[in-house]
Amino acid sequence: AENTKLRFAYLLADSDLPILVAQKNGDFAKAGLDVELTEVQGGPAVVAAIASGSADVGYASPVPPINARLNGINVKMVMALGHEVDPDKKFSWLVASSASGITDLAGLKGKKVAVNANGSLCVLTLADQIAKVGLKIDDVQQVVLPFPQQEAALEQGAIDATCTVNPFYASLSKNKAIGAKVLAEGVLADEREPVLNDVIFATDDYVASNGPALKTFGKVLFDTRQKLLADRSAMEAAAVEFLGLTPEAAKDFTLPVVKRELTITEAEVQVLLDAMKRADMLTQDMSAKDMVANMAP
Amino acid sequence: MDGFSAFALLLRFRALVSFLIIVAVWQLVAALGLAPEKYFPGIPAIVSGFLGMVANGELAAAEWRTLLRAMLGLAGASLLGVGLAILSDISPAFRRGFAPIAALIQPIPPAAVVPMAVFMLGLGPKLYAFIIILVTVWPPYFNGVAALASVSDIQIRSGQMLGLSRWQILRQIKLPAAMPEIFAGIRYASTISLIAVVVAEMLAGHDGLGFLLVRKAFAIRIPEVYALMFVCAANGLVLNAIVNAARWQLAGWHLRMTGQPA
Amino acid sequence: MSLSRRQESLRGLILPVAILLAWQVLAWRASTPLFPGPWQVTLSIWKFYPQIVGQIGYTLMRAASGFLVAAALMIPLGILLGRLKTVGAIVEPIMDMLATLPPPAVIPVVMLFAGTGDAAKISIIAYAAAVPLLMNTYEASKTLHPMANLVARSLRFSRLETMLRIDLPASLPMIATGLRLAVASALLVSVTAEMLLATNGIGVFIQRQQENFQIANGLAAIAFISIVGLIINNLVFQLEKRWLFWHYRSSDTHGNG
Amino acid sequence: MAMDVVLSAQGLTKTYGAGKDALQVLGGISFAVNRGEFVSVVGPSGCGKTTLLFAIAGLQGVTSGTVTFNGRPVTAPPKGVAVVFQDYSRSLFPWKNNRDNVAFGMARIQGLSAAQKRDKAQEMLDAVGLAGFADKYPWQLSGGMQQRVAIARGLASQSELLLLDEPLAAVDAQTRADMQDLLLDLAIRFKQTCVLVTHDVEEAVYMADRVVVLTRRPTVVDHEIVIELGKKRDQITTREDPRFLAARHDVMTSIRGQRAHAPASAA
Amino acid sequence: MAMDVVLSAQGLTKTYGAGKDALQVLGGISFAVNRGEFVSVVGPSGCGKTTLLFAIAGLQGVTSGTVTFNGRPVTAPPKGVAVVFQDYSRSLFPWKNNRDNVAFGMARIQGLSAAQKRDKAQEMLDAVGLAGFADKYPWQLSGGMQQRVAIARGLASQSELLLLDEPLAAVDAQTRADMQDLLLDLAIRFKQTCVLVTHDVEEAVYMADRVVVLTRRPTVVDHEIVIELGKKRDQITTREDPRFLAARHDVMTSIRGQRAHAPASAA
Ligand SMILES: Nc1ncnc2c1ncn2[C@@H]1O[C@H](COP(=O)(O)OP(=O)(O)OP(=O)(O)O)[C@@H](O)[C@H]1O
Numbered sequence A: 001a002e003n004t005k006l007r008f009a010y011l012l013a014d015s016d017l018p019i020l021v022a023q024k025n026g027d028f029a030k031a032g033l034d035v036e037l038t039e040v041q042g043g044p045a046v047v048a049a050i051a052s053g054s055a056d057v058g059y060a061s062p063v064p065p066i067n068a069r070l071n072g073i074n075v076k077m078v079m080a081l082g083h084e085v086d087p088d089k090k091f092s093w094l095v096a097s098s099a100s101g102i103t104d105l106a107g108l109k110g111k112k113v114a115v116n117a118n119g120s121l122c123v124l125t126l127a128d129q130i131a132k133v134g135l136k137i138d139d140v141q142q143v144v145l146p147f148p149q150q151e152a153a154l155e156q157g158a159i160d161a162t163c164t165v166n167p168f169y170a171s172l173s174k175n176k177a178i179g180a181k182v183l184a185e186g187v188l189a190d191e192r193e194p195v196l197n198d199v200i201f202a203t204d205d206y207v208a209s210n211g212p213a214l215k216t217f218g219k220v221l222f223d224t225r226q227k228l229l230a231d232r233s234a235m236e237a238a239a240v241e242f243l244g245l246t247p248e249a250a251k252d253f254t255l256p257v258v259k260r261e262l263t264i265t266e267a268e269v270q271v272l273l274d275a276m277k278r279a280d281m282l283t284q285d286m287s288a289k290d291m292v293a294n295m296a297p
Numbered sequence B: 001m002d003g004f005s006a007f008a009l010l011l012r013f014r015a016l017v018s019f020l021i022i023v024a025v026w027q028l029v030a031a032l033g034l035a036p037e038k039y040f041p042g043i044p045a046i047v048s049g050f051l052g053m054v055a056n057g058e059l060a061a062a063e064w065r066t067l068l069r070a071m072l073g074l075a076g077a078s079l080l081g082v083g084l085a086i087l088s089d090i091s092p093a094f095r096r097g098f099a100p101i102a103a104l105i106q107p108i109p110p111a112a113v114v115p116m117a118v119f120m121l122g123l124g125p126k127l128y129a130f131i132i133i134l135v136t137v138w139p140p141y142f143n144g145v146a147a148l149a150s151v152s153d154i155q156i157r158s159g160q161m162l163g164l165s166r167w168q169i170l171r172q173i174k175l176p177a178a179m180p181e182i183f184a185g186i187r188y189a190s191t192i193s194l195i196a197v198v199v200a201e202m203l204a205g206h207d208g209l210g211f212l213l214v215r216k217a218f219a220i221r222i223p224e225v226y227a228l229m230f231v232c233a234a235n236g237l238v239l240n241a242i243v244n245a246a247r248w249q250l251a252g253w254h255l256r257m258t259g260q261p262a
Numbered sequence C: 001m002s003l004s005r006r007q008e009s010l011r012g013l014i015l016p017v018a019i020l021l022a023w024q025v026l027a028w029r030a031s032t033p034l035f036p037g038p039w040q041v042t043l044s045i046w047k048f049y050p051q052i053v054g055q056i057g058y059t060l061m062r063a064a065s066g067f068l069v070a071a072a073l074m075i076p077l078g079i080l081l082g083r084l085k086t087v088g089a090i091v092e093p094i095m096d097m098l099a100t101l102p103p104p105a106v107i108p109v110v111m112l113f114a115g116t117g118d119a120a121k122i123s124i125i126a127y128a129a130a131v132p133l134l135m136n137t138y139e140a141s142k143t144l145h146p147m148a149n150l151v152a153r154s155l156r157f158s159r160l161e162t163m164l165r166i167d168l169p170a171s172l173p174m175i176a177t178g179l180r181l182a183v184a185s186a187l188l189v190s191v192t193a194e195m196l197l198a199t200n201g202i203g204v205f206i207q208r209q210q211e212n213f214q215i216a217n218g219l220a221a222i223a224f225i226s227i228v229g230l231i232i233n234n235l236v237f238q239l240e241k242r243w244l245f246w247h248y249r250s251s252d253t254h255g256n257g
Numbered sequence D, E: 001m002a003m004d005v006v007l008s009a010q011g012l013t014k015t016y017g018a019g020k021d022a023l024q025v026l027g028g029i030s031f032a033v034n035r036g037e038f039v040s041v042v043g044p045s046g047c048g049k050t051t052l053l054f055a056i057a058g059l060q061g062v063t064s065g066t067v068t069f070n071g072r073p074v075t076a077p078p079k080g081v082a083v084v085f086q087d088y089s090r091s092l093f094p095w096k097n098n099r100d101n102v103a104f105g106m107a108r109i110q111g112l113s114a115a116q117k118r119d120k121a122q123e124m125l126d127a128v129g130l131a132g133f134a135d136k137y138p139w140q141l142s143g144g145m146q147q148r149v150a151i152a153r154g155l156a157s158q159s160e161l162l163l164l165d166e167p168l169a170a171v172d173a174q175t176r177a178d179m180q181d182l183l184l185d186l187a188i189r190f191k192q193t194c195v196l197v198t199h200d201v202e203e204a205v206y207m208a209d210r211v212v213v214l215t216r217r218p219t220v221v222d223h224e225i226v227i228e229l230g231k232k233r234d235q236i237t238t239r240e241d242p243r244f245l246a247a248r249h250d251v252m253t254s255i256r257g258q259r260a261h262a263p264a265s266a267a
């Protein structure tokens, strides 16, 4: 029989490594899926690709699909690909350079802090973390700067602190000229429960009519991820091949996996919604009810 | 005349010479350590990054796509730009209507309309065509309008006298007379068509040089990022060579009349 | 006569109105917030104009500074290169190469030397505005009719004088076109640079709106940019009428009066 | 020669500019040209001869008055009229070589293939003494040679009415004489009607069946002198003919006379 | 007048183009001009008069031979030489009004304020009969008027040596006579040396102390005819003077003679 077509839009990040590996190995095809991958730059572009009909399913951090839903673009999150949790499974950092003289979150007041994009997970991170010390997002100077340029900017003193992720965190924390000082770890200040980092989403229509395909997709994804997690050398090789890391950088590579399953819950999303509300990224209370349709295998 | 032949040689290989000049300046800045080596690597590191990308074939594939898109885009945008200029020349009503539209659209940054454009056009070739044309039509259009408006009246009268129709006057007199200036516009268009392609690939692409650039940046492979920038620059030369060839065909008289080196 | 002029300008309105209508119809049919029509954009303008006007000030300041730097440096340079034909011929490819570097790729390099502040942005804007100015000026001055040069030489003008008193005025028509393109380029890159690294300006506003899928608000800001472009363009046109009437004189002599 | 009027101008006036910049050039010019006639027009520099020729050719409107060609009012360049422009260096196309510039004069002639036009153009270039320059471009020629290319282009069109605006100003005496005879010869052969603007009184008389003398600005027709020398002219005998000398004298006096009336103002 | 040589040309040759496109124009021209002398140059169209003038003015190199001006070899336009170009319409700057175009001729004169230059320019325009056109632009003038602006610019520079390339080709007979006298008058007043290229043999003789007749391409000096009429000339008496008529006849025959030698080739 003809394979079911599934067009997948993504931005390149650690979490979607299993998808790329599965595609390369032909695992999707074997499972009866004809997956077409489209890489784009940034979460909003993934949403645009899906809303425009250029893709069926997308991968991004949870903020873009939440924002999309809030603005009338009917997408639902169907699987969770990555989480963070206390104490040590942390995949985002707030870092200051030693030259800036900042030693704690309170020191960020009035300083230049880089975020990779507006309305991104990074903004949420910054807002939620500094809220701990009673600061508002407007108390710092946000500078929009893509991740790759942040290290140089820190070293040159163009920015004082930044919100970063891997592999950039790994690189800049080794950079002696910066003398990176970690101010906070994790997206949210409170991460006693796992906090959602990466999601897969699709339009309501697609979810309604292509449930089985999504489930198959999740199954292949899950299996491949398990294999990678079990085989360190395969993981490193994949990181070099698909993420373009140098072999040395790949040695430090980890998938942000906290929960074994891909299951996504409304509660997880609600935590983020509440945090966004606190950070003034939402104007009103929001319920995660319509935003989630768990399709994990 | 030893000095002369050396000069002629220099002229002949001026493209190569200028490339080497840029490389040399770069290396000088790198060697002086004006910026940390990590972010501003020397030429040897860039070359090895370049060779790496050549070896695994990703560069050739990306380069070919980008160049092809830029060439197609340039050809399309030039034809469209000149076409609009011609329309403006023959129809004052069109000119009045279109001039403000041109002025309105021209400063719109493509990055700002990409989200909307993606929705309308998807992520395929239509999107590229839209972005390239959005930024690239203007130089041929503006140069064309200005040049067509300033063709010598004696020449136009010569055509009128022969009973040529407006269209014939346009084709046989105004266009040839305006050609040198139009080509100045096309030449600038050639540079921005390349930029537009690369930026489009960066914003919403999934292949090509721009995409590769972002990808390398996110993989913190700085020498390769710079190698790609040098490739972009070299593309400028390639495209310009093509434009110049066309120019010799269509406006060679002007180059000879003003005594320019081939 | 004045009636037919009115008719002419009315006819000139047909095209813009048709485009707006087509856009609105498309937007209705698309029925998604990602593709708003002119009506939604108008509403957004109404809602956001104080904010937009405030932000556009920063953008314009930077665009103007970059543009002025470019004009001050590139017009003389273009004329110089056009006059020293051999030097020009050798430098030309360098110009072509530097001109093709995409600003987003150049920003990181500029940042290394100029930081992320206004200096960096203004340099990038100047760089982008420089290209059309340099190219048009250079082309104009190197392709002047040989007679102009002969006259200059017979008057024993020094190179500098010739450039100033003959090459410059004779090239002005093409420089004017270059200016138009450069103005647009400066605005465009000013906004783009803000989108890539900025703390304020209309680019930041647009990006914030877009990344929050408020496309109509983004377009409202774009509409303002466009209008600024239109105003500047008309300004250039007025200056052209004043200073370049000698070049376009033919328009009032040919044809049947 | 039947006295049928090919061209007539009635009360032409033309004012350039407006307001305080206004300059009235033509002050009401009327004259007619018969079929097959060769009319010379002379007048002081800047009096409006080129303006008049443009009006006749339908290239530029007048402020008042009418021009008719073959009985029809002229509002746009009519078919069957060719012009050799005074500003020869600008009227040739720098992007065409000389042969193609001349062939361009035949653009609207039906029933000639491109090759035939080129042959014919070559022939015309031979006739004006530029056989070897067909493949060169106008900007590779001397002033006089350019002017001859312009004449060749005008002649190539074989139009019913040929308007010549100082077509021989830039050639030497000998070439000038040759070109005069060429023009006269072709005009008779192709039954062309010609209007020639010239500053050379001898030439005006030598070429013409009638000389129209214009006044200074605002210009009107001062005088018309019919030259009774028959169609056949010869550089030596005609110029020695007493009727020629008399006519020349007439024209001269008529020009001088104007001068006497208005000595102070600028010419 | 002391016989001191201001300008001398020795064995000038010039070939345009190269290879099969090569065209030898000057075939070895030698002549000299003394201080205060007025020399006319005549020669067939396209023989290289403009080329020769450009070489003298240092505007264009020659293939071989040397030009010296005041004893120094000319490689670039030397101080004290002014040129009135044949292509008058292109040699005026469309962005300057006529007064400023003329004032441009004084650009290199030291010690004159801008206002003085403008006054002087106005004076020159008056002299060439264009008093009322100072504020107009060249493209608002007729051909002959443009040519007079070009002359005014040449005269304004008050250079030691004035080179004139068919400066009166586009003006009517009467204006031409006036301009001739103006040129002669100023040349004497300012002790200028002049070289005049003209196609009008009468003019060549009327103006000159000596007429240089050139052959056709490759051009050499065919003949030099000294005109023994003294410095004082007059439109009526000079032209009737038997020496004038004899000289004119000389020049004519010399031109005709060349023609007899090479009748087949293009002029
Ligand atoms: N730029 C050029 N390239 C090639 N040939 C040229 C160029 N300029 C002039 N010539 C040739 O040189 C010859 C002499 O030209 P020149 O202009 O000196 O003649 P001239 O004696 O001034 O003629 P005229 O009286 O018609 O002005 C001509 O045959 C012309 O074809």
Ligand SMILES: Nc1ncnc2c1ncn2[C@@H]1O[C@H](COP(=O)(O)OP(=O)(O)OP(=O)(O)O)[C@@H](O)[C@H]1O
Pocket (backbone or CB within 6 Å): C253, D016, D017, D023, D025, D043, D044, D045, D046, D047, D048, D049, D050, D051, D052, D086, E139, E140, E141, E142, E143, E144, E145, E170, E171, E172
């Ligand atoms: N475009 C224009 N604008 C203003 N005035 C003009 C324009 N064209 C011509 N004139 C004026 O009209 C008058 C006549 O010009 P025209 O060219 O017809 O003279 P002409 O008789 O041909 O002179 P010439 O013998 O010098 O060629 C001149 O005084 C000139 O200043």
Ligand SMILES: [Mg+2]
Pocket (backbone or CB within 6 Å): D049, D050, D051, D086, D165, E142, E143, E144
């Ligand atoms: Mg005239």
Ligand SMILES: [Mg+2]
Pocket (backbone or CB within 6 Å): D142, D143, D144, E049, E050, E051, E086, E165
């Ligand atoms: Mg000449």
